[in-house]
C-alpha cells in the first residue's frame with residue numbers, strides 16, 4: 001500500500017462528504033449506489049454508446065449519473081465511484097456534462113481524471129477493510145488467487161485492487 005491510507009483527494013473532501021462515505025465503509029462490498037444517492041446524485045443504468053462507461057450531468061442543480069449497463073458489475077461500480085469523484089472534486093467543471101470512455105478519458109485533463117480514479121479507489125477499497133480482507137485470505141499462498149478473493153468480496157476488478165495496493 002502506498003504511503004498514507006487515503007489519497008490527497010480524500011483529504012480534500014469536507015467533513016460531511018467524508019462522513020457519508022465512511023458510514024458505508026464498514027462492510028464489503030461498499031454500497032456505492034447508496035453513497036451516490038446520499039450525496040445527492042440520481043443514478044441511472046443506461047445503454048450508452050459503445051466505448052462509453054459513464055457520464056455525469058447537472059441540470060438545475062440536480063446531478064444525474066448514467067452508467068453503461070452493458071459493462072461488468074465491478075466495472076459499473078468503479079464507474080459510479082469515478083463519477084462520484086467528479087461530482088465531489090470537479091463540480092464546477094461539469095458544465096454540459098462529462099462523458100467518460102472505457103479508459104476514463106473525457107474532455108477533462110488526465111490529471112483531473114486521475115484524481116477521480118484515486119477517489120473512486122478510496123470509496124470502493126477503504127484501507128482498513130481491504131487490509132481486513134487480505135488478512136482473511138492470508139492462507140492462500142498464490143498471490144493472484146488471494147487478490148481474486150479479496151476483489152470478489154469487494155466487488156472490484158483484480159486490476160483495480162492491485163492498483164490500490166501499489167502492485168501495478
Ligand SMILES: [Zn+2]
Pocket residue numbers: 082086098100104105106113116
Ligand atoms: Zn472521468
